[in-house]
Amino acid sequence: MDYLIDVINALVLFSNFVLVPGLAYGSQLALGALGVTLVFGILRFANFAHGDTMAFGTMVTILLTWWLQSVGVGLGFLPTALIALPVGIAATALLVVFTDKAVYRYYRARKAVPVVFVMVSVGVMFMTNGVVRFIIGPDDRRFSDGERFLVKARTFKEVTGLSEGLAIRTTQGLTVVIAIALVVALFWFLQKTKTGKAMRAYSDNEDLALLSGINPDRIVLVTWVIAAALATIAGVLYGLDKSFKPFTYFQLLLPIFAAAIVGGIGQPVGAIVGGYVVAFSEVTITYAYKKFLIYLLPESLEPDGLMQLLSTDYKLAVSFLILVAVLLVRPTGIFSGRLL
Amino acid sequence: MSALTANPRLRATAAFAVMAALLVLVGFAQSWSLALAIINLCLISAIMALGVNIQWGYAGLFNVGIMGFAALGGVAALLVSMPAVPEAWAAGGVNLAFSALALIATIVAIIACMRLMRRGPGRTLAIVVLVVGGFFFIRVFYDPAVTAIEAVDSAKTGYLGGLGLPIVLSWFVGGLFAAGAAWLVGKVALGLRSDYLAIATLGISEIIITMLKNEDWLTRGVKNVTGLPRPVPYEINLQSSDRFIGWVEWLYSGRLADLGDSERAAALQQLVIENSSLFVKLCYAGLFTIVLLVVLMLSVLALNSPWGRMMRAIRDNEVSAGAMGKNVTKRHLQIFVLGSAVVGIAGAMLTTLDGQFTPGTYNPLRFTFLVWVMVIVGGSGNNLGAVIGGFLIWFMWVEAEPVGTWLMGVLTAGMAEDNRLRAHLIDSAQHMRLFVMGLLLLIVLRFSPGGLLPEVVRRQS
Secondary structure, rough: OHHHHHHHHHHHHHHHHHHHHHHHHHHHHHHHHHHHHHHHHHOOOOOHHHHHHHHHHHHHHHHHHHHHHHHHEOOOOOOOOOHHHHHHHHHHHHHHHHHHHHHHHHHHOOOOOOOHHHHHHHHHHHHHHHHHHHHOOOOEEEEOOOEEEEEOOOHHHHHHHHOOOOOEEEHHHHHHHHHHHHHHHHHHHHHHHHHHHHHHHHOOHHHHHHOOOOOHHHHHHHHHHHHHHHHHHHHHHHHHHOOEEEHHHHHHHHHHHHHHHHHHHOOOOHHHHHHHHHHHHHHHHHHHHHHHHHHHOOOHHHHOOOOOOOOOHHHHHHHHHHHHHHHHOOOOOOOOOOOO | HHHHOOOHHHHHHHHHHHHHHHHHHHHHOOOEEEEHHHHHHHHHHHHHHHHHHHHHHHHOOOOOOOHHHHHHHHHHHHHHHHHHHHHHHHEEEEEHHHHHHHHHHHHHHHHHHHHHOOOOHHHHHHHHHHHHHHHHHHHHHHHHHHHHHHHHOOOOOOEEEOOOHHHHHHHHHHHHHHHHHHHHHHHOOOOOOOHHHHHHHHHHHHHHHHHHHHHHHHHHHHHEOOOOOOOOOOOOOOOOOOOOHHHHHHHOHHHHHHOHOOOOOOOOHHHHHHHHHHHHHHHHHHHHHHHHHHHHHHHHHHHOOHHHHHHHHHHHHHHHHOOOOOOOHHOOOOOOHHHHHHHHHHHHHHHHOOOOOHHHEEEEEEHHHHHHHHHHOOOOOOHHHHHHHHHHHHHHHHHHHHHHHHHHHOOOOOOOOHHHHHHHHHHHHHHHHHHHHHHHHHHHHOOOOOOOOOOOOOOOO
């Protein structure tokens, strides 16, 4: 019986530090990767500016949130940022549509090779980065408010009588709920609506789609707007969950690319699965299992080290290793995306 | 004007003349010390740009990880030149050696497994078991070694130190380090679509920087290693050297002759101090110029050789080059390694010039992106273009700060002194450099893809 409680304690501990954060982080990555994968599917290049697009959308949302907070508007236990979010999405959509008109369209018309697109997107990335740093500065910013926890560790302990607590932050719950809702909406859009079907047709075979009378400009526009919305939402959720810092968002690019490629780039389902694969690999590999093992193992076998596979500083390395493994073993990813 | 656009040689001469004039202008308007400091970094930037030009200009490979390769060069400077720390070696050397052996054994086992077993789930399982087992096996030795080494006088050392060799050697070693990393990345990412190399290089460079920041036993991490030995004299030694003082006296004899004795001694001392710093910078400039000329000469020779023609043929049409029997992936790997090695050399030179290794200062904007702007603005595929791009962009990068701050000052002059917006604008002026550089890159890419000195295409008549 005692051992059973130990096992339950171990599982609660694991949920608290691995499962719940992993789910939230995975949802954020999945939303980011969905944006990358959509742009790749329709415009056929890896968009390096995506991380900074996320940063831009989050920045607009933060600025508005601060203003709302200062005039005393709020959502009760939910973060105020949710009110500001639509404005952030709109501003980001305007930005990416403008970038497309000013930059990418020219190369599309000339049918430039993908590497030129990638390079141009790197240019856009640094410009967006410059704008974000110029407006909000390079420092860490926090903007979450409302109730911090859905489930408090102490309440959980009191209710269950266990010695380990399970805490679920509001932002974590919110992230998962919003991610699920968005994914359902996106799939419905892609599968059922005319525009969604046209997008899939265009992604599958551009020439055939053009012959069927699909308007490419419209497809591209819709893609950018959806990508902007996904990027902003992913960025705001990440910022609420952790904090906002332009450089972190630039670094998010690597796990997001890894997620998109692991799942199979150009495949929306793949982006979601890839997001969770990358997030859980990161969290499980950098988690210190000491306490977890103490619950499970007999006293004589108790570990003395932290039992951590890699220090948390090497989070990025985990995404990279996953990426390398996929490139070596199955370059098309789990769901057989397009071969990059 | 038409002659300028038509004749590549004239165009190059004009570009370099303008650049020289700009640097001389800085010398007169600001100070010669600053001008020389800019020139030194221009030279290093030019070498880095040459390395990237080899990858992009000759072969069309997009490397987004220049920062990582430059940092590998930097760590080479540290490992070659710093004196060894015998206590640290005594404390953790044996275990470290064992962990290295364990690493080699694991890699050999994995390779053997891949060679000997048939493809299938069995092999995949075996490789996974070997990777996981090897990881724990290595850490059995590695963890105590790291703890022991980092415990040795951690305020001053806490790392293994280096080999205590002349730092100039590290320029070669830095090239080798970068080449090794490039080989690994290229092996994985080349041969797939071009985007993969970009993503993989972005990843590896971030990871290299993370490692350099966190593996304190090797690099002291964010505690930095300062006081790297120099390949050139120290100012303080020059100032007490009779020969150098005599030389300054001779050089300024005209100006010194008019002064009285007491004034003369003071003036001479002042001149010696000023000139010692100039002399040190000139020595660096001389060394860097030699490296730049050697790399440039080799690049030009390579580009005009049959090998260079093959590379351009592959770049312009991979399919037909492949049909002619050229192994595209292998050539790409070769050129990716070569270009990265040049970047590594430049990275080692940069750390040599700084005299310290500070992993925290590597950031992708300054290292990766700026070098890209240099190559594109200078003229991709043209070696002289890369050099002029390196000079011009570094010059702009340095001079943009005073100009930007001044501009912000003028623009906000109407606002009150304590206006928060004004303070914010002036503080943030530095971030506009990024924006301006990004804009410059996009404009050149779109309206003048050849850059300042476009690639010269020689046609056989």
